[in-house]
Amino acid sequence: QVQLVQSGSELKKPGASVNVSCKTSGYTFSYYTLAWVRQAPGQGLEWMGWINTKNGDPTFAQGFTGRFAFSLDTSVSTAYLQITSLKAEDTAVYYCARRAIAVGEFDYWGQGTLVAVSS
C-alpha cells in the first residue's frame, strides 16, 4: 500500500537549518509529484510548493522562496525539505503529500513533522 513516512520532530535554534525527509513506498516514485504543505500553530493548511519527481524541478509558492529547498533521492524514493536560516515563525508542522493524477488532489500524506524553532 502507498505510504509516506516522514522524519521525526526537530527542535532548532534560530539561524540553524533543518532537513525533513519523506520516504515513499508502495508506488512508482517518479509517477507522482510530491508537494509540501505547512500548518503553522492554530492555522490552516498552506501549500509550500512541489517537486517533479521525474526531473527534480521544484516549484515554490510565494513566501517560500530563498530559504526553502526541495530535493530528491530517487534511489530510495525519498523527498527532502530543507529550510535554512530558521526563524521562530517557521515553527510549524510540515507535511509531504502525493499529488494524484485525477484532478491534482493530494491523495496520500505523510504523518507530519513538527519543526520547532526556539532559542
Added chain:
Amino acid sequence: DIQMTQSPSSLSTSVGDTVTITCRASQFISSYLNWYQHKPGQAPKLLIFGASSLQNGVPSRFSGSGSGTDFSLTISSLQPEDFAHYYCQQSFSAPPTFGQGTRLEIK
C-alpha cells in the same frame, strides 16, 4: 491566486446529525475541488476529489456536490470519529489553495 472561502468556520453538532459545509471559490474552478478531513496529530485525509468523487475507503455518509464556484460537503448521520477539521482545496490552477477550515465539534 484563487481564494477559497469556507463556511461556517466552526460548527457544534451532535452524533447522528447531518451537516453541510460550504466552500466558495473566488473564480471558476470547474469541478477541481477536493475535501480533506484533518484530526490533530494525524495526516490530513482525502475524502472527496473532483467535487463529488468519493475517495476509496471513505464511508458513503460523506458526499460532495457543486461546480463552478460553489461547493458543499455533506456528512450524514455523524459518527463520533467525524469530529475534526475539514478543508476544501482547489486544484484548478497553481498555486493550489485551501479554505481556512471548518472545525466540527461535539455539542
